[in-house]
Amino acid sequence: MVDRLVGHGDLADIADATDSAILAAMSSRPIRGAVFRGAGRPLVIETLLLDDPAEGEVLVRMVASGVCHSDLHVVDGEWARPTDVVLGHEGAAVVEALGPGVAERPEAAPLGVPGLRVGDLVVLAWTAPCGACVACLRGDAWLCTDPRGAGHRLSAADARLHRADGTTVGAYSGIGTFGERQVVAAEAAITIDPHTPPQIAALIGCAVTTGFGAIVNTAAIQAGQSVVIIGAGGVGLSAIMAAAAVGASPVIAIDAAPAKLELALRAGATVVFGPDEAVAAVARLTGSGADHVFEAIGLTETVELAVDLTRPGGTTTLVGMTPQGRRASIDVYHFVEDGKRLLGSNYGSAVPARDFPRIASMYLDGRLPLDLLVTELIGLGDLDPAFDAMRRRDGARRVVVY
Template identity: 40%
Template sequence: MLREFGAPLAVEELDVADPGRGELLVEIDAAGVCHSDLHYLRGDLRCPLPVVPGHEGAGRIVALGPDLREGFAVGDRVALLWRPNCGRCRQCVAGRPIMCEYGPVQAASGGLLDGTSRLSAAGETVHHLLGVSCFAERVVVPERSVVRVPDDVPAEIAAIAGCAVITGVGAVLNVIGACLGDAVVVIGAGGVGLSAVMGARAAGATTVVAVDVDADRLALARRLGATHVIDGSSSSSSSGSSGGDAVEQLLALVPGGVPWVVEAVGRPETLASAVAMLQPGGTAVAVGLGRVGQSVGIPVNDLVQKQKRVVGSLYGSSIPQLDLPRIFELYRRGALPLDELVGERFALEDIGAAFEALEHGSVGRSIVVPAREGVR
């Protein structure tokens, strides 16, 4: 539990209320450690305190609330969604469930869809993070915040699929679409960026360039399908290009620029670099979240005269109830080698060490598992 921004996480015993109307009690089997969680811990992103962090999880249903509509049963395996959708607001009806009007309300309230919490400690209200709070043994979530998981998909794969993977793969499949024969650049080789690399290959890109400052992450990007890698901290790339920064290296590799760049870092300078890498008419897809209040400077005439575009993509611009089953099927077919994304496993009691690994640039997605599962 997080009681103060910047303070260490504490493992505490909490009371979990029974699931209410349209809600489920889920026993957590695995939870991914996402950089967004670190932003909340540091206070770069804000939420009501005290709060149970964690928004990338998977488990199985152990109890049902009344008035369920989606046919869930005790024992169903599910992936959790940190951006639920009500199915009734203007955005949901228009086919943009990730823009559901209830999402920001839930995030700001620290509760579930009705704004109230199911967590407490000695009578004190404890808040949910993004309606999930999966750094726990059990959580109550709305039924619209889960998607069924096939029995042959491991829990850790289901967990990361619900955030990092759907964000990166979705940015390609839902925003870029089919890109047969195209070149795609992905800036940032964390969980989201590596997922975008896999998504680009699955979508037909023949040239996929991964950009990062960590050699181990770039090596993993290679294994996941990147045809070229650029070390943004040095003056040379593995493709043989040399001299200058990442933009110069990319333009030496692909003269004239590329049609698509996915920016998965969330820094103003990397988004500006993404635009500079584009060919005329190209599109930069902004995926990485920055700090609140950050802005980016982009030459206006570069956008106008070269008709470049910058588009945002939250949560892969996805419809999770449709896109997660598609991701699971691509994984089962071997088209998305998601096992490569899974890094070190930590017991829930050692969650502090998991975040230390994240801060030190660990390769792969750290996974937190409850004590009953052990650390495999």
């Protein structure tokens, strides 16, 4: 339960308050967040009031948030999204208060026991599975038809963030990780090993789980299979690390930026190429194409290339997401004659409560070199330059630290 030690939060009274316990005990508290106000416009850092967690919700203090290409799709207007919303969906946080009805994990209970404790390091899931719909019951948490936060509000009629003038502000995917604190659905907050560094924990919230899960869950790569990964950004590098970890061979990485190819080699790729060399190089290395090909950029031309690089009977898995409304074409005659398979991979087909802790453990055991994803630690005010760098294909991940 949330203690109410202080009355209704007032910006002027508490502007200097820094003690997180005091801030957690208020019925609303000021936070700074980067608000998306429309495509093609810079994010605006606003001070907003954040309400207490309601039934089934928790108050969290953000510790880090990655900048994902999916944020850039929104900022650039490639995906239509409502305004005004605190953006960001790749974050880690510390639990500050449990709302009514949230199960408290017993003290010293091992990870995996249901429930949360104040002080837990959590990775925030951008799909908070309801646990009760047909998709959730089937084990397909990423296909949940009733996830909380889907409309960038925790419920259809409600927002936990508002301005002094009474207007409400949403939180992207119900987690809005470009905000200093948020109120999130308890199902979106997944406890991981507290030894995980904040910036690594944040990246598990999207890029790492997406890339790792595409390899391990969606395509279920076996040791010794040949794998091509097109795109070595945050998602693609994570896929390369997972492919290397499960023993795929060779692991062939393709990217247009030479610096990304260097990173791909450090991530565990056995051989790397620019896109122009890809067709000849993959033919030379694999004969008739790779067992598995992954597209992790989101361009129609590389989607088509991915299908072409797949061997007869092999599988192409699409991870990158194009601007809305794009269609790619395949040579149907050859696709059918060759018996190829085509999969889409949303959130790495992940079940957050199962996959986030195991990915963190694999990092801590030295089996996933996730540190090399972090190009630069930045502040909330540096998001626009971070988006510019991503447009220039410069760097893997920039991570806001709070």
